[in-house]
Amino acid sequence: MSVRKKRSVQDVPIFLDDKFFQELQDIVLRVRWDYKTNREQFWMRDQALTSLFILSGVRVSEALQLKKMQTRDYRDNIILxxxxxxxxxxxxxxxxxxxxxxxxxFTGVFENWLRLVPSEDSYIFPTGSQFGFNWEKPLSRKRVFWIIKTTTGRFPHWFRGVCETIYGRLVFQSDAWKLKEFMGLKRLDSTSPYVRGSWEEDLQRIYEV
Structure with missing residues (x-):
């Protein structure tokens, strides 16, 4: 497996329009490792995990430790x-x-998989074999990197950067402090690649000069 490279500003999406969100959907649907058995269920698991990276920005190790008991499914959202x-x-x-x-x-992709997780104490992203899933053991971190990099051409941390950019610019309106709190970061400067500079907040005024 290729050596992980550190995420950089070059990973940050430039456009956050409808076309970009459609491209994200297409990327998630490409997560189809060539499994020999139980393909549909394995694909559901892997695509749900990829969708969760986009939705929450969790790291691979953080996602793999999640259990169903940490979720609540409501009408308007799912809470972790x-x-x-x-x-x-x-x-x-x-x-x-x-x-x-x-x-x-993306929430729908995650929700469809979550419904198949059998018990509150089950790992949401379990390891698997030709005989099915072992819900008492999470998928390995190395396996996740290999599946996602091979099928999408991107490392999992790229999806984390996508999440930070979406929330930083579209949800928190370039409020770096809110993004830091949302992502569980200690340092404010960690959010700098994912929020716009103050000059861009007034960019619309260029058309009023």
Whole structure:
């Protein structure tokens, strides 16, 4: 497997329009590893995991430790609770996966998989074999990197950057502090690639000169 490279500003999407969200959907649907058995269910799991990266920005290790008991499925959203961040040891008390707007499609992919998870104590993303899933053991981090990089051409941390950009610019309107709190980060400067500079907030005025 290729050596991980550190995420850079070049990973940040430039356009956040409808076309970009459609491209994201197409990327998720490409996550189809050449499994020999149980293909449909394995694809559902892997696409749900990829969608979760986009929706929440969790790291691979953080996603793999999630259990169904940490979720609540409501009419307008799915809530993830008490997600521990591995890099800084902080806890994201609540992550909202919306069922409305342009992120709703990704929540739907995650929700369809979540319904198949059998018990509250089951890992949401279990390891598997030709005989099915072992719900008591999570998928390995190395396996996730291999599946996603091979099928999409992107490392999992690219999707984390996409999430930070969407929330930083479209949800929090370039409020770096809110993005830091949402992502469970300790340092404010960690959000700098994903929020617009103050001059761009007034860009519309160029047409009024």
């Amino acid at each position: 609770a008490n997600v521990k961040t591995f890099k800084r040891g902080l806890t994201r008390t609540k992550i909202v996966l919306p069922k409305k707007g342009r992120l709703a499609w």
